[in-house]
Amino acid sequence: MGDGRYSAEHLAQLITTDHAYTTVRNNIMSVDTILIDEVSMLSLKTLETLETVCRKLRSSNLFFGGLQIILTGDFYQLPPVPNPEYGDHGQFCFLSDAFICIQHQLQLVEVLRQQDDALITCINELARGEYLSQGSCSLLAEVARSLKASGQLVLFARNFDAELFNADQLSQLPGKQTMYTATDTGNSQALKRRARVPKYVALKVGAPVVLTTNLSEQHFNGLLGTVSEITPDGPLVKFSFQIHQQAILIRPHLSSIFSPAHQKVIATRKQLPLLLAFAMTIHKCQGMTLSSVEVHCQHIIAAGQLGVAVGRVTSRAGL
Numbered sequence: 001m002g003d004g005r006y007s008a009e010h011l012a013q014l015i016t017t018d019h020a021y022t023t024v025r026n027n028i029m030s031v032d033t034i035l036i037d038e039v040s041m042l043s044l045k046t047l048e049t050l051e052t053v054c055r056k057l058r059s060s061n062l063f064f065g066g067l068q069i070i071l072t073g074d075f076y077q078l079p080p081v082p083n084p085e086y087g088d089h090g091q092f093c094f095l096s097d098a099f100i101c102i103q104h105q106l107q108l109v110e111v112l113r114q115q116d117d118a119l120i121t122c123i124n125e126l127a128r129g130e131y132l133s134q135g136s137c138s139l140l141a142e143v144a145r146s147l148k149a150s151g152q153l154v155l156f157a158r159n160f161d162a163e164l165f166n167a168d169q170l171s172q173l174p175g176k177q178t179m180y181t182a183t184d185t186g187n188s189q190a191l192k193r194r195a196r197v198p199k200y201v202a203l204k205v206g207a208p209v210v211l212t213t214n215l216s217e218q219h220f221n222g223l224l225g226t227v228s229e230i231t232p233d234g235p236l237v238k239f240s241f242q243i244h245q246q247a248i249l250i251r252p253h254l255s256s257i258f259s260p261a262h263q264k265v266i267a268t269r270k271q272l273p274l275l276l277a278f279a280m281t282i283h284k285c286q287g288m289t290l291s292s293v294e295v296h297c298q299h300i301i302a303a304g305q306l307g308v309a310v311g312r313v314t315s316r317a318g319l
């Protein structure tokens with residue numbers, strides 16, 4: 001699907017004819033089922049683009065070309081992020097006819113991440129935007145304190161606050177800092193507004209980081225890791241699932257900014273696909289389970305943000 005820059009028809013044509021899309025084409029033609037998680041953030045436009053692409057490639061009049069579609073998620077979590085530059089207004093996917101064709105529904109009612117009933121009630125009330133019960137108010141007052149242990153992930157509503165916090169924490173980490181400067185081409189204003197990775201990425205050994213792109217099936221956007229070494233070829237990062245495995249070398253990754261008006265790429269950036277992760281935005285952490293988390297409530301504006309943030313933690317001791 002990429003970043004949503006192409007219309008469904010254009011994408012279907014590219015996938016059919018362009019060698020760069022061979023794997024995508026083979027996948028769509030050979031799989032039986034597509035499973036999409038965190039469906040609350042899936043926009044109507046993205047769902048309909050996927051539906052059209054599958055139907056056209058599989059030359060079928062059935063919804064999704066006859067593929068089985070499984071959507072999982074919680075519509076009380078974060079809504080889709082609008083992308084007006086690419087004509088995506090961030091409407092919920094359940095407003096689409098393509099969603100309505102999905103007829104079987106299962107509701108998962110047992111919470112397994114937390115065992116504490118009062119915490120579960122509090123997360124549900126925050127997620128639904130209801131008035132908080134006395135019990136939830138007391139719980140939130142009780143956890144408004146500094147955590148004894150260090151190393152917790154800090155969550156902010158805005159990128160700006162997360163970036164400020166990350167820079168401050170990096171400066172306090174001992175060791176030599178290495179700065180990676182992006183190689184840019186094209187429209188600098190477009191890069192400033194829309195690039196996913198910054199012009200400068202500063203790292204030190206021991207710094208927590210998060211991947212910002214899918215490098216492989218195992219190394220995906222949102223994966224947390226720690227810088228284990230800085231080599232002349234780039235940083236080595238050990239990811240959280242790799243307890244007994246070697247750290248991997250992260251190399252600069254080319255990303256581009258597309259102009260729908262001009263129907264062409266107007267800028268490129270080659271930069272490490274990494275962000276510091278002492279702190280991150282609540283949008284970035286949806287889906288994670290964390291033992292220890294600090295939530296900053298200022299500037300929360302999107303529906304579901306506070307419920308998602310508080311709902312990441314497994315117990316009130318770590319909140």
Ligand SMILES: Nc1ncnc2c1ncn2[C@@H]1O[C@H](COP(=O)(O)OP(=O)(O)OP(=O)(O)O)[C@@H](O)[C@H]1O
Nearest residue numbers: 038073074077111112113114286287288289311314
């Ligand atoms: N079958 C299970 N037995 C025990 N614990 C489980 C089980 N399934 C999930 N959990 C616990 O619940 C946590 C959350 O699971 P999971 O991430 O699959 O939930 P989710 O519904 O996708 O949550 P969210 O949408 O809020 O991210 C897991 O990290 C694990 O600790």
